[in-house]
Amino acid sequence: DAGITQSPRHKVTETGTPVTLRCHQTENHRYMYWYRQDPGHGLRLIHYSYGVKDTDKGEVSDGYSVSRSKTEDFLLTLESATSSQTSVYFCAISEQGETPMHFGDGTRLSIL
Amino acid sequence: QKEVEQNSGPLSVPEGAIASLNCTYSDRGSQSFFWYRQYSGKSPELIMFIYSNGDKEDGRFTAQLNKASQYVSLLIRDSQPSDSATYLCATHYTGANSKLTFGKGITLSVRP
Numbered sequence: 001d002a003g004i005t006q007s008p009r010h011k012v013t014e015t016g017t018p019v020t021l022r023c024h025q026t027e028n029h030r031y032m033y034w035y036r037q038d039p040g041h042g043l044r045l046i047h048y049s050y051g052v053k054d055t056d057k058g059e060v061s062d063g064y065s066v067s068r069s070k071t072e073d074f075l076l077t078l079e080s081a082t083s084s085q086t087s088v089y090f091c092a093i094s095e096q097g098e099t100p101m102h103f104g105d106g107t108r109l110s111i112l
Numbered sequence: 113q114k115e116v117e118q119n120s121g122p123l124s125v126p127e128g129a130i131a132s133l134n135c136t137y138s139d140r141g142s143q144s145f146f147w148y149r150q151y152s153g154k155s156p157e158l159i160m161f162i163y164s165n166g167d168k169e170d171g172r173f174t175a176q177l178n179k180a181s182q183y184v185s186l187l188i189r190d191s192q193p194s195d196s197a198t199y200l201c202a203t204h205y206t207g208a209n210s211k212l213t214f215g216k217g218i219t220l221s222v223r224p
Contacts, residue, residue, distance in 0.1 A: 031210060042216035043156070043200065050210055058211065090155055097210035098144050103155040 003027050004104035006091050012110045019078040021107050023091030025071075031094045032074040033101065034058075034066065036087040043090070049074055050097070081111045114139050114205045118215035126223050131188040133218055135201030138182070145177060145184045146212065148200040156200055160186060191222045 003026030013019055023032060033048040035058075045058030047066040055066050063085060065077045078085055091104040117136045125131045133147075144163050148156035162168045162175040162184065174187040184203075188195055201215040 033211075040216070043202075043214040045211055045213075048210060056210075098204055100146060100158050100161050101212055102158060103148075106155050 004091060004093055004102065006089075006104040006107050008107060009105065010108045012112065013081055014112055015082060016080050019081050019109065019111075021076045021089055021091075021109070023074045023076070023104060025074075025093050027093060027095075028071060029093040029095045030071075031097060031101075032068065033092040033094075034064075034074070034076045035090045035092060035103075036060065036085075037090060037106075038087050046076065046089075083111050085109065086111045114213060116201055116203060116213050116215035118199075118201055118218045121218035122221055123218055124221045124223060125191050127191060127193060129191050129222075131191045131195065131220055131222070133186040133188075133199050133201075133220065134183060135185065135215055136183045137201075137203050139203075139205045140179070140182060142179075142182075142203045142205055144204050145175070146202045147173075147175060147184075147186045148202065148214075150198045150200060150217065152197075188220075191220075193222045193224050196220055196222050 005024045007022045034046040035043045037043050044060045046064050049055045049068040067075045089107045092101045094101040115138045147160040149159050150156045160175040162177045165177050165179050168175045172189045176185045198217040198219045200217045202212045
């Protein structure tokens with residue numbers, strides 16, 4: 001299994017609070033991704049990183065920010081959580097842009 | 113809008129049968145294609161990838177790619193109840209080599 005750890009695995013919080021999700025990898029892969037998965041929408045890309053301090057937006061980036069200060073860590077921040085951000089969040093990694101992607105176990109986030 | 117379309121499903125097959133899962137994509141320039149399996153409550157798991165026209169076999173799984181018709185399929189031979197899951201098709205679109213676009217998935221149920 002790819003060495004990907006997401007934390008926390010579950011979180012319940014209130015609208016308006018900041019939330020940070022962490023993805024840690026031990027594979028030394030260049031690319032890291034954050035996806036959200038919702039019924040009826042499938043997996044949608046939020047942000048991705050192609051190197052330390054190099055990030056770009058995905059298709060559903062509004063309300064989210066990311067940071068990557070080390071190869072192994074990729075953080076996803078919801079500055080002011082809203083109920084529409086209730087979802088399951090998956091981190092993924094790939095060695096290069098077109099190589100197969102592997103997923104972490106996910107974080108189930110509920111915003112009340 | 114670049115899309116990956118999968119049969120809405122669900123698909124039900126008897127144990128031992130061949131399950132055929134289909135996926136079409138809108139960008140003729142797509143070069144790489146992936147199939148993921150996702151059990152309920154779990155993260156997506158890579159099971160096959162294919163880059164060239166034709167068939168690629170791995171155990172009971174065969175991926176088939178037809179770039180002229182813009183479809184990719186996954187055949188599961190000798191289906192087992194343990195194959196019951198949601199199967200996700202994904203591709204990199206032209207100019208977006210770092211980002212996978214996913215279909216919404218099709219749920220397969222294998223009846224004992």
